[in-house]
Amino acid sequence: MKQYDLVLSGLGGQGVMTISQVLAAAALRENVDVKLFEGTGITQRGGGVFSFVRFGGAYSPKIPVGEADAIICLEISEIASVISYLKQQGRVWTNTGKIHGYYTKLRPESYPAREEIEAMIRSRTSHLHMLPADKLAREAGSPQAVNMVLLGAFSSGNSLLKRESITWAIEETNKRFAQANLEAFRKGYEFAKNEEGV
Amino acid sequence: MSVQRSTREHGPKEQILLSGNQAIARAAVEAGVSLVTGYPGTPSTYVIEDLLRTPDLGFRVEWSINEKVAFELATGVSWAGLRSLVTMKMSGLNVAADSFLSVQYSGATGGLVLYVADDPNVYYGMVEQDSRHYARLAVAPMLMPATPQEALDFTRFAFTLSEQIGRPVMIQGTTTLANTYELVNPGQIESIQREPSFEFNIAKYAKAGAAACVIQHQDTLKALERFGILTEDLNPLSVNGSKIGVIATGVTWNYLQEVLHRYRLKPSTLKVGVAHPLPTKKIEALLSKVDTVVVLEELEPFIEETVMALNGKMDHRVEVIGKIHGPLSRTGDYDVDVVASALGEVYREGIPQSQTARGVSEQAQDLKVKRLNTFCVGCPHRATYYALNQAIEKLGYKKHEVIITGDIGCTILGMNEPFQSCWTEISMGSSISLAQGFKYAGIKTPVVATIGDGTFFHAGIPALLNASHNKTNLTVIILDNHWASMTGMQPHVGSGDPSYAEEKQVIMVEGIVRASGIENVWRVNPYQTKRMIETVMDAVSSPEISVIISDAECAIQKRRRKKGGGFLKVKPEKCVGLEACEHSCIEVLGCPALGRSEDGKAFIDPSICTACGLCHHVCSYGAI
Numbered sequence: 001m002k003q004y005d006l007v008l009s010g011l012g013g014q015g016v017m018t019i020s021q022v023l024a025a026a027a028l029r030e031n032v033d034v035k036l037f038e039g040t041g042i043t044q045r046g047g048g049v050f051s052f053v054r055f056g057g058a059y060s061p062k063i064p065v066g067e068a069d070a071i072i073c074l075e076i077s078e079i080a081s082v083i084s085y086l087k088q089q090g091r092v093w094t095n096t097g098k099i100h101g102y103y104t105k106l107r108p109e110s111y112p113a114r115e116e117i118e119a120m121i122r123s124r125t126s127h128l129h130m131l132p133a134d135k136l137a138r139e140a141g142s143p144q145a146v147n148m149v150l151l152g153a154f155s156s157g158n159s160l161l162k163r164e165s166i167t168w169a170i171e172e173t174n175k176r177f178a179q180a181n182l183e184a185f186r187k188g189y190e191f192a193k194n195e196e197g198v
Numbered sequence: 199m200s201v202q203r204s205t206r207e208h209g210p211k212e213q214i215l216l217s218g219n220q221a222i223a224r225a226a227v228e229a230g231v232s233l234v235t236g237y238p239g240t241p242s243t244y245v246i247e248d249l250l251r252t253p254d255l256g257f258r259v260e261w262s263i264n265e266k267v268a269f270e271l272a273t274g275v276s277w278a279g280l281r282s283l284v285t286m287k288m289s290g291l292n293v294a295a296d297s298f299l300s301v302q303y304s305g306a307t308g309g310l311v312l313y314v315a316d317d318p319n320v321y322y323g324m325v326e327q328d329s330r331h332y333a334r335l336a337v338a339p340m341l342m343p344a345t346p347q348e349a350l351d352f353t354r355f356a357f358t359l360s361e362q363i364g365r366p367v368m369i370q371g372t373t374t375l376a377n378t379y380e381l382v383n384p385g386q387i388e389s390i391q392r393e394p395s396f397e398f399n400i401a402k403y404a405k406a407g408a409a410a411c412v413i414q415h416q417d418t419l420k421a422l423e424r425f426g427i428l429t430e431d432l433n434p435l436s437v438n439g440s441k442i443g444v445i446a447t448g449v450t451w452n453y454l455q456e457v458l459h460r461y462r463l464k465p466s467t468l469k470v471g472v473a474h475p476l477p478t479k480k481i482e483a484l485l486s487k488v489d490t491v492v493v494l495e496e497l498e499p500f501i502e503e504t505v506m507a508l509n510g511k512m513d514h515r516v517e518v519i520g521k522i523h524g525p526l527s528r529t530g531d532y533d534v535d536v537v538a539s540a541l542g543e544v545y546r547e548g549i550p551q552s553q554t555a556r557g558v559s560e561q562a563q564d565l566k567v568k569r570l571n572t573f574c575v576g577c578p579h580r581a582t583y584y585a586l587n588q589a590i591e592k593l594g595y596k597k598h599e600v601i602i603t604g605d606i607g608c609t610i611l612g613m614n615e616p617f618q619s620c621w622t623e624i625s626m627g628s629s630i631s632l633a634q635g636f637k638y639a640g641i642k643t644p645v646v647a648t649i650g651d652g653t654f655f656h657a658g659i660p661a662l663l664n665a666s667h668n669k670t671n672l673t674v675i676i677l678d679n680h681w682a683s684m685t686g687m688q689p690h691v692g693s694g695d696p697s698y699a700e701e702k703q704v705i706m707v708e709g710i711v712r713a714s715g716i717e718n719v720w721r722v723n724p725y726q727t728k729r730m731i732e733t734v735m736d737a738v739s740s741p742e743i744s745v746i747i748s749d750a751e752c753a754i755q756k757r758r759r760k761k762g763g764g765f766l767k768v769k770p771e772k773c774v775g776l777e778a779c780e781h782s783c784i785e786v787l788g789c790p791a792l793g794r795s796e797d798g799k800a801f802i803d804p805s806i807c808t809a810c811g812l813c814h815h816v817c818s819y820g821a822i
Contacts, residue, residue: 011569024215024379025215028215028381033381034215034379034380034381035378035379035380036215036378036379036380037374037377037378037379038217038377038379039321039377040321040377041321041322046569046570046571046572046790047569047571048569058456059452059453059455059456059459060452060453060455060456060533060534061374061378061380061449061452062374062453062533062534063534064456064533064534064535064538065535065559077565077566077567078567079562080562080563080565080566080567081562081566083559083562084559084562100793100794101567101568101569101570101790102569102570102572102615102616102784102788103567103568103569103570104567105776105784105792105793105794106776106782106784106785108794110567110568111567112564112565112567116565117565120561120562120565123561143805
């Protein structure tokens with residue numbers, strides 16, 4: 001397969017690494033070469049986290065700036081941390097949900113407006129999918145499965161990997177929460193699919 | 199196939215996705231080690247974590263109290279003829295260095311491999327040191343894998359090499375290597391059947407005779423030379439007719455490959471897999487064929503300095519592009535763009551620069567939300583630092599009149615808002631001795647040292663005994679949350695970990711503190727806020743050395759074992775709103791469970807609140 005580079009971002013604890021690993025496992029099931037780089041740091045204690053997933057045989061584990069085919073983002077402000085990796089007209093799937101931190105709880109006006117973030121993304125690409133993933137995850141019965149919702153959306157708009165490979169990988173990665181995660185995945189998939197027609 | 203399961207379960211001929219750290223863990227399994235030990239230190243932590251999660255290993259894997267002890271344990275195993283692996287981050291090597299240097303001279307019998315992980319760009323905190331310098335200092339051979347496959351192969355080979363030359367062997371990793379996952383071909387798992395035994399030979403194993411030490415040094419130099427010969431193939435040299443050469447080591451090799459393939463460039467190349475001894479003959483061979491050489495290595499110009507020296511022998515005929523005269527940096531880590539930019543100096547037309555991405559990154563910078571690194575929800579340290587700040591205020595001191603020294607681990611988050619309590623952070627255990635030093639300088643106002651439990655066991659004990667012996671007037675607060683939390687809640691000698699299969703002696707902090715002769719010792723639950731504040735006030739006012747053990751388990755560990763429990767709620771009718779409140783709960787505590795609701799009042803997230811009660815204490819309107 002041709003090379004495909006994907007950046008994932010969010011806050012520590014949202015499950016960025018989980019879905020990165022799911023995608024890697026799905027790729028292996030289809031005999032697609034994959035490299036994964038986990039950009040963690042002091043993330044569990046409130047910081048941002050990102051990962052690079054490179055399909056199809058790359059040398060470097062890190063994606064060069066301006067080269068990523070797509071970004072999956074679990075918290076809307078975190079797109080700012082990784083947008084420079086996106087190629088022109090690359091695709092973006094992002095949660096519209098926010099997670100406030102210390103500073104924005106005290107001064108909510110310091111959290112950038114959705115319109116500003118959207119404008120910044122659109123200066124780079126017109127392929128932007130925004131999902132109310134927090135709401136969709138809650139409707140699916142798992143408020144924590146925002147990551148699975150985004151994964152579903154990505155899967156619906158992308159022929160990179162078969163849907164069955166991803167759902168198989170979701171089950172393999174965590175058998176205990178498989179049903180809950182698959183439901184959240186389905187919700188994201190359906191939402192994005194219906195949005196396509198609009 | 200779960201990528202979390204790894205190591206032992208897979209046989210050869212079956213490719214598996216492994217990270218650099220997992221690959222090193224796998225190598226230890228394949229090499230038939232008897233012991234893997236170390237101290238939690240990210241980015242090396244996951245080697246041992248991975249092994250601890252693997253059932254039926256058949257050998258001992260455990261965390262040691264500190265890196266020095268870990269290295270000495272491995273030495274015992276090696277000198278008795280069996281194989282061992284020690285893992286640590288670069289700061290840990292500094293701790294183990296005393297023994298490491300000595301053992302390097304004495305030698306190894308069973309293969310002894312030391313994996314040290316550096317952290318270019320400091321993803322995880324501490325000094326951005328280049329541990330390759332230890333290889334020079336210790337006269338130690340060092341291998342530098344570029345990929346997880348190499349991490350597996352080099353580490354596996356290192357055990358054999360260690361036995362062949364009779365010396366410990368170092369493996370150098372970095373954050374990028376540790377956190378990169380790729381498809382790896384594992385090898386056969388070897389079974390080592392050896393009877394342990396140790397020979398009496400003080401000329402080899404002791405250091406009290408000058409002549410013996412010099413001979414050990416000479417023998418170690420010879421062993422290093424033999425290592426260089428045995429590992430020539432790990433430095434592939436590819437010379438074509440090009441007048442441009444590139445030398446690359448570690449993960450930079452991957453970035454180089456990406457750039458060469460993308461822009462169809464064909465320089466001569468030398469991949470340095472052996473950091474020490476450097477392949478000087480191959481470097482000379484490359485220099486004799488090119489006019490320009492680019493040296494790619496993260497952190498220090500370690501290879502570049504040798505390249506310059508060899509170039510000097512050739513009357514400086516080659517232009518060397520690296521860090522010494524720019525443009526590459528000695529700080530931070532590399533990526534494809536850094537390497538492309540460096541090669542762009544030589545291949546001027548061959549490599550276009552990406553302009554448009556830069557425009558977006560400026561826009562993006564303005565939109566980044568500043569995030570606070572703080573204690574987790576319910577963390578006892580939040581309660582302790584809150585009480586400490588309150589006590590200082592109630593005693594009539596201004597905030598910056600009382601020096602508070604900090605230490606490594608979760609406790610150091612007390613340096614951030616909203617507490618801004620810790621003023622310093624040096625190394626494991628130094629909070630106490632630094633505090634003593636401030637007193638020796640004559641600082642008249644109280645000095646308080648804060649330190650975690652794992653850290654106290656690791657290195658704080660000698661400092662405390664030193665302070666006690668000298669009767670220095672200090673307050674020491676040991677924040678005992680029972681685990682080494684920052685690195686992922688590893689157990690230490692004071693943890694009562696129910697998952698232990700064998701009997702372990704749990705060591706009590708209070709016992710050690712009292713044994714040092716200190717009389718003012720209090721053990722307090724920090725969630726009992728009023729009592730905690732009073733105790734800190736007593737300790738700080740006392741003219742004698744005082745120790746408070748702030749004792750409550752790490753909130754994450756507690757939750758893992760025991761789900762459920764209550765949560766607190768805000769009574770909106772009593773809350774005056776976050777704007778109107780002079781000391782709002784959010785501002786004063788910064789707890790992630792505290793939020794702001796639509797109407798500007800405080801709100802508690804019931805899904806994460808642990809009902810620690812601190813916000814209830816802080817609210818002067820009785821709204822919680």
